[in-house]
Amino acid sequence: MGLMMQMTPSHDLSFDAVVVGAGIAGLTVALSLPSTLSIAIVSRSFTMTSSHWAKGGMAAARGADDDPAEHLYDTIAAGGALNDPERVALLVNEAPNAIEFLQHQGVAFETQPEREAGHGRPRIWHADGDATGAAIMSALGTRLRATRNVTLIDGTMVELINDDNGVIGIMIGHQNALTLLRSPRIVLASGGATGLWGDHTSPNANLGIGIVSAYRVGAIATDLEFTQFHPTAIALSESPLSLATEALRGAGAWIVDEEGKRFLFASDPAGELATRDKVARAMYRHGGQAYLDARPIGREALEKRFPTFVREARQQGHDPMAAGPVPIRPAAHYTIGGVVTDSWGESNIPGLYAIGECASSGVHGANRLASNSLLEGVVFGRRAARHLVDTPNPVSPTHFPRSTNLPTTAPSRITLARIVDDALGIERNAVAIERALEALTDVTTCEMDPFSAHELIQASQLVSMMLIAARERHGTIGAHTRADEQVEDPHYRLTFAMGSAPRREARVW
Numbered sequence: 001m002g003l004m005m006q007m008t009p010s011h012d013l014s015f016d017a018v019v020v021g022a023g024i025a026g027l028t029v030a031l032s033l034p035s036t037l038s039i040a041i042v043s044r045s046f047t048m049t050s051s052h053w054a055k056g057g058m059a060a061a062r063g064a065d066d067d068p069a070e071h072l073y074d075t076i077a078a079g080g081a082l083n084d085p086e087r088v089a090l091l092v093n094e095a096p097n098a099i100e101f102l103q104h105q106g107v108a109f110e111t112q113p114e115r116e117a118g119h120g121r122p123r124i125w126h127a128d129g130d131a132t133g134a135a136i137m138s139a140l141g142t143r144l145r146a147t148r149n150v151t152l153i154d155g156t157m158v159e160l161i162n163d164d165n166g167v168i169g170i171m172i173g174h175q176n177a178l179t180l181l182r183s184p185r186i187v188l189a190s191g192g193a194t195g196l197w198g199d200h201t202s203p204n205a206n207l208g209i210g211i212v213s214a215y216r217v218g219a220i221a222t223d224l225e226f227t228q229f230h231p232t233a234i235a236l237s238e239s240p241l242s243l244a245t246e247a248l249r250g251a252g253a254w255i256v257d258e259e260g261k262r263f264l265f266a267s268d269p270a271g272e273l274a275t276r277d278k279v280a281r282a283m284y285r286h287g288g289q290a291y292l293d294a295r296p297i298g299r300e301a302l303e304k305r306f307p308t309f310v311r312e313a314r315q316q317g318h319d320p321m322a323a324g325p326v327p328i329r330p331a332a333h334y335t336i337g338g339v340v341t342d343s344w345g346e347s348n349i350p351g352l353y354a355i356g357e358c359a360s361s362g363v364h365g366a367n368r369l370a371s372n373s374l375l376e377g378v379v380f381g382r383r384a385a386r387h388l389v390d391t392p393n394p395v396s397p398t399h400f401p402r403s404t405n406l407p408t409t410a411p412s413r414i415t416l417a418r419i420v421d422d423a424l425g426i427e428r429n430a431v432a433i434e435r436a437l438e439a440l441t442d443v444t445t446c447e448m449d450p451f452s453a454h455e456l457i458q459a460s461q462l463v464s465m466m467l468i469a470a471r472e473r474h475g476t477i478g479a480h481t482r483a484d485e486q487v488e489d490p491h492y493r494l495t496f497a498m499g500s501a502p503r504r505e506a507r508v509w
C-alpha cells in the first residue's frame with residue numbers, strides 16, 4: 001500500500017440510529033422506526049439504487065390458489081437447498097404483510113400477480129408494469145420526505161467504529177471531508193457488490209463496501225462465491241447495462257443466436273423458461289452474445305406490458321419490433337452472500353444490522369429466486385426496526401477515534417474488474433482463480449483522492465474474499481459453476497470471520 005493521509009473528522013453528529021443506503025431495505029427500516037427516534041440515512045445516492053431499477057416485481061403467495069408453503073418450496077429449490085429453511089419460512093409467511101405494508105405506504109400494486117421462471121404459481125406483484133421498483137421507491141420517498149425525524153446525508157461510508165460492547169458509530173466521507181456519526185445502532189442497507197464486474201446491471205456504486213466494512217470490524221460474512229448473473233442484460237451500452245426483464249421470456253420472447261436460431265432447448269427442456277442461472281450458463285457456453293426476440297409477444301402486448309423495456313431499447317437506438325432481436329449478454333446482477341445476520345437482521349456485532357442485498361440472511365441459499373430480494377428488504381427491514389426498538393441501548397461509549405488514515409493510491413476500477421471478470425465469471429476454474437489472487441497481491445495502483453482510494457482498497461479486499469470462497473467451493477451448486485470439477489457439491493457453508501472474536505454467537509446454518 002502506498003502513502004497514507006491522516007484525516008480528522010470536521011463534523012461530529014449523534015443519532016439514535018444510522019442507516020447506510022437508501023434502497024428498499026434502508027427506507028423500509030427508516031419508515032418502520034418510531035418518529036421519536038432521530039435517524040440519519042447516509043447514502044451515495046438517493047435516486048440511483050438497484051431498488052429503483054427493479055423491474056420484475058415482488059413475490060408473495062397471496063393469490064387464492066397459492067400458498068406460502070409452495071413459495072418456500074420454490075425458494076429452496078432455486079437455492080440448491082443451501083437456504084436456511086426457518087428463514088425462508090419467515091420470508092414467505094411475512095410476504096403478504098410486506099405487500100400490505102407497501103400498499104399502506106402508497107404503492108398501487110396491480111390486482112393480479114404474474115408468473116415468473118422458478119415460481120410454480122403466478123405470485124409476482126407488479127406496480128406500474130415493468131417499473132415496480134421505481135413505483136415502490138417513489139412511494140417510500142414521498143413518505144420519507146414527510147417525516148421530521150429522518151436526516152438525509154449525501155455521503156459515503158468510510159468505516160464502522162466499534163468497541164467491546166458493539167458498534168458505536170460510523171465515519172463517512174461527506175463533501176470531501178470526514179464526518180463522524182455517533183450511534184449505537186447502525187443498519188447496513190448498502191446493497192450488493194456486482195459493480196465490481198465489467199458487465200453489471202446494478203448502479204456503479206454497488207461495490208460491496210458495507211459487507212467488507214462489517215467484516216473489518218469482526219462481523220461474519222458468508223456465501224461470497226455466489227453471484228447471480230442475469231442472462232438478458234441489453235448489450236447496447238456501457239455498464240450499468242439495462243435489463244430486459246425475465247417476464248419477457250415468460251410472455252413469449254425468444255433467445256436466439258447470430259443466425260436467429262433458438263438454442264436454449266439443447267441444454268434444458270424448459271428453453272427460455274429455465275431459471276436465469278441455466279439460461280445465463282447456456283448463453284455463456286454458446287459464446288456469450290445472443291439476442292432477445294420480443295416480436296412473438298406482439299406489438300400491442302409488448303408496449304402495454306413492457307413499456308420500460310421498449311423505451312430503454314429505443315433510447316439506445318434499437319426498436320425491438322422494427323429492428324428485431326435486441327443484443328443481450330449475461331451480466332453480474334445480484335450478490336447472494338454478505339454479512340451473516342440473525343432472524344432480526346442483526347449481525348454478530350451488537351447494534352450492527354445488515355438488511356437487503358448486503359446481508360446473508362439465509363433466505364437465498366446458493367441462488368436467489370427471482371423477485372425474492374425486494375421482498376427480503378421489506379420483510380427483514382421491518383423485523384430489524386422492531387428489534388432495534390425493543391433492544392435497550394448498550395453502555396454509552398466513551399472513546400471515539402480522533403482521526404483515521406486513508407490511502408492515496410489503489411488499483412483502478414478497471415483493473416479490479418479485469419481480475420473479477422477473469423476469475424469470477426459464470427464459469428470458474430482453479431487456475432484462473434489462483435491467477436487472480438496472485439494478480440491482486442501485485443496489482444498496479446494509481447494515485448487518487450483518499451476517499452476513492454480507500455473504497456477501492458476495501459473493494460480489493462472483498463474481491464480476494466470472493467476469490468478464496470470460489471476456490472474453496474470445489475463443486476458446482478446454484479450460481480457457482482466450477483468448470484474444472486465434476487464433483488457434486490456437498491451442502492456446506494464457507495464463512496469469513498475476522499480479527500476480534502465474534503461478540504456473540506452468530507448462527508451459521
Ligand SMILES: Cc1cc2nc3c(=O)[nH]c(=O)nc-3n(C[C@H](O)[C@H](O)[C@H](O)COP(=O)(O)OP(=O)(O)OC[C@H]3O[C@@H](n4cnc5c(N)ncnc54)[C@H](O)[C@@H]3O)c2cc1C
Nearest residue numbers: 021022023024025044045051056057157191356357371374
Ligand atoms: C436492474 C435490476 C432489476 C432488478 N429487478 C428485481 C425485481 O424485479 N425483483 C426483485 O425482487 N429484485 C430485483 N432486483 C434486485 C433488487 O432490486 C435488489 O436486490 C434490491 O433492490 C436491493 O435493495 P437494497 O436496499 O438492499 O440495496 P440497493 O437498492 O442496491 O441500495 C443500496 C444503497 O446503498 C448505497 N450505498 C452503496 N454503497 C455505499 C457506500 N459505500 N456508502 C454509502 N451508501 C452506499 C447506494 O447508493 C444505495 O442507496 C433487480 C436488480 C437490478 C439491478
